[in-house]
Amino acid sequence: MVRVLATGTFDILHPGHLLYLSKAKSLGDELYVIVARDSMIKHKPKPVIPEAQRLAMVKALHMVDKAQLGSEKNIFEPLCRIKPDLIALGKNQFFDERNLESELKDHGINAKVVRIHSFKECELCSSASIIRKIMERYGKSN
Amino acid sequence: MVRVLATGTFDILHPGHLLYLSKAKSLGDELYVIVARDSMIKHKPKPVIPEAQRLAMVKALHMVDKAQLGSEKNIFEPLCRIKPDLIALGKNQFFDERNLESELKDHGINAKVVRIHSFKECELCSSASIIRKIMERYGKSN
Numbered sequence: 650m651v652r653v654l655a656t657g658t659f660d661i662l663h664p665g666h667l668l669y670l671s672k673a674k675s676l677g678d679e680l681y682v683i684v685a686r687d688s689m690i691k692h693k694p695k696p697v698i699p700e701a702q703r704l705a706m707v708k709a710l711h712m713v714d715k716a717q718l719g720s721e722k723n724i725f726e727p728l729c730r731i732k733p734d735l736i737a738l739g740k741n742q743f744f745d746e747r748n749l750e751s752e753l754k755d756h757g758i759n760a761k762v763v764r765i766h767s768f769k770e771c772e773l774c775s776s777a778s779i780i781r782k783i784m785e786r787y788g789k790s791n
Numbered sequence: 792m793v794r795v796l797a798t799g800t801f802d803i804l805h806p807g808h809l810l811y812l813s814k815a816k817s818l819g820d821e822l823y824v825i826v827a828r829d830s831m832i833k834h835k836p837k838p839v840i841p842e843a844q845r846l847a848m849v850k851a852l853h854m855v856d857k858a859q860l861g862s863e864k865n866i867f868e869p870l871c872r873i874k875p876d877l878i879a880l881g882k883n884q885f886f887d888e889r890n891l892e893s894e895l896k897d898h899g900i901n902a903k904v905v906r907i908h909s910f911k912e913c914e915l916c917s918s919a920s921i922i923r924k925i926m927e928r929y930g931k932s933n
Contacts (some may be wrong), residue, residue, distance in 0.1 A: 697925055789892060
C-alpha cells in the first residue's frame with residue numbers, strides 16, 4: 650500500500666484541482682489530502698470559501714480517500730500521524746522537493762517528494778479566473 | 792437495482808449540491824445526473840461556469856455514478872435512454888411532482904418523482920451567495 654499525500658487550499662474547486670488530485674492518486678493506492686487552514690494562508694489572497702466548506706468539498710471527490718484540515722501551528726504535525734510514503738506537490742506549490750524531503754526526514758518522516766507537472770489549461774481552471782469572470786459579469790452593476 | 796436521476800445546473804459547487812446528491816443517491820443503488828445545458832437555463836441568471844466544466848466537476852463527486860449533459864431540444868430525450876426508476880427533485884426545482892410523473896408517462900417513462908426537502912443551511916451554500924461574497928470582497932476595488 651502506497652499512501653500519497655496531496656495538499657492545497659482548494660478554494661473554489663475547478664478541473665485543475667481534479668487533475669492534480671487524480672495524478673496524485675495514480676502515484677499510489679490511497680490518497681490523503683490536507684486542506685490548508687484559513688489562518689495559515691499568507692502568501693496569497695485569503696480564500697473565499699471558509700476552511701470547513703473547502704474540506705467538505707474535497708472530501709466529496711471520488712479520488713480522495715481521506716481529507717483533513719492542516720495544523721494551525723506546525724505543518725509537519727499531521728504528517729507524523731498520516732505517515733505518507735509519497736508527497737505530491739502541485740505545479741505552483743513553492744516548496745523545493747529536495748529541501749522538503751530533508752526537512753521531513755528531520756521530523757522523522759521518510760516520504761519521497763514528487764512534483765506533478767501536469768497542468769490543466771482552460772478558461773476557468775483557477776479560483777482566480779473564476780473570481781475574475783464573476784467580477785466581469787457582476788462588477789459593473791455593483 | 793434502483794436507478795435514481797438527479798438534475799441541476801451545478802454552477803459553483805457547494806455543500807448544498809452535495810446534500811442533494813447524497814440524499815438522491817440514498818434513495819436507490821445508482822445515481823445518474825443530468826447537468827443542464829447553458830442554452831436551456833432561462834429562468835435564472837446564466838451560470839458562471841460553462842456546461843463542460845460543470846459536468847466535469849459533477850462527474851468527480853463520489854456519490855455520482857454517471858453524469859451527462861442534458862438535451863438542448865427536449866428535456867425528456869435523455870430520460871428515455873437513462874430509464875430512471877426514480878427522479879429526485881431538489882427543494883428549489885420548480886416542477887410539480889405529479890404533473891411531471893404524468894408527463895413522463897406520456898413519454899413512455901415510468902419513473903416515480905420525489906422531492907428532496909433536506910436543505911443545507913450555511914453561509915455559502917448557494918452559488919449566488921458565493922458570488923455575493925466575491926463581489927463584497929473584490930467589488931470595491933474594481
